[in-house]
Amino acid sequence: MKNIKQKLAADPSGYVWNFLRWRRIILNQKVSSLRMRALLALKGIPVGKKSCFYGNAYFVRCPQSAIIVGNGCTFDSSKFKNLIGVNRSCTVSTLNSGAELRIGNATGFSGVKIGCAQKITIGNNCLFGANVLVTDSDWHAIDPLHRSNPDFISTAPVEIGNNVFIGVNSVILKGSHIGNNSVIGAGSVVSGTIPANVIAAGNPCRVIRELKTGN
Numbered sequence: 001m002k003n004i005k006q007k008l009a010a011d012p013s014g015y016v017w018n019f020l021r022w023r024r025i026i027l028n029q030k031v032s033s034l035r036m037r038a039l040l041a042l043k044g045i046p047v048g049k050k051s052c053f054y055g056n057a058y059f060v061r062c063p064q065s066a067i068i069v070g071n072g073c074t075f076d077s078s079k080f081k082n083l084i085g086v087n088r089s090c091t092v093s094t095l096n097s098g099a100e101l102r103i104g105n106a107t108g109f110s111g112v113k114i115g116c117a118q119k120i121t122i123g124n125n126c127l128f129g130a131n132v133l134v135t136d137s138d139w140h141a142i143d144p145l146h147r148s149n150p151d152f153i154s155t156a157p158v159e160i161g162n163n164v165f166i167g168v169n170s171v172i173l174k175g176s177h178i179g180n181n182s183v184i185g186a187g188s189v190v191s192g193t194i195p196a197n198v199i200a201a202g203n204p205c206r207v208i209r210e211l212k213t214g215n
Contacts (some may be wrong), residue, residue, distance in 0.1 A: 025081050029054050030141070032087070036075075047071070048105065054078040057090035066093035067116075070105035077111065084168055086111035086130045095137065115139070119157040126160060129168035129186065134158060136174045161196065181211060 029052055036053040040046075043061055048071030056075035061067050072213035074084050077089035092114045094101055097183055101116040104124035111130050114120065117137035141152035156175030160166075164178050172178070177193045184190060185201025191195075194200045199210045 060093035064097040122160035
């Protein structure tokens, strides 16, 4: 109690407003999680234990496709929790029958957009910075004569390993493979293979250096 009084005396407005902000965030999480888990159960989308939601995410599952979310995942669609700036709600979708999207355990998303036409696999303990896009298709054909024909859309599986950190506003394109523990710099565009245990950034994304891990 004495420590709390000392903190309040040092910066009363700072501590009071920070307390009120986190109370709002916790309440939002409880209400949003109850609503989203019930809705996803109705949509046939399994969500693991202790996965939670801040604000309303948007999940679209194409018939005869699968979206599977592991334990302890977080989907942040709120505009007041992530102070780096979430400019959209989380949207997770499968685009074709037979598509498979698997998300591992304890992975966090803020304003993510995931569009799965074939197969996307995301590992455990990953961090997705605000407003990341992950897609395994071009969404439209490259050939201008067939640009509106879905039969000509190119797809390739995306695989993101465990403990991957993807920076804010990055784009992960079809055919991308990111190895375990790697870091993708903010605003990067990944369109190929990034090995494990590296820091990579840029457009196109390239390895900058090896990642030094703690002992």
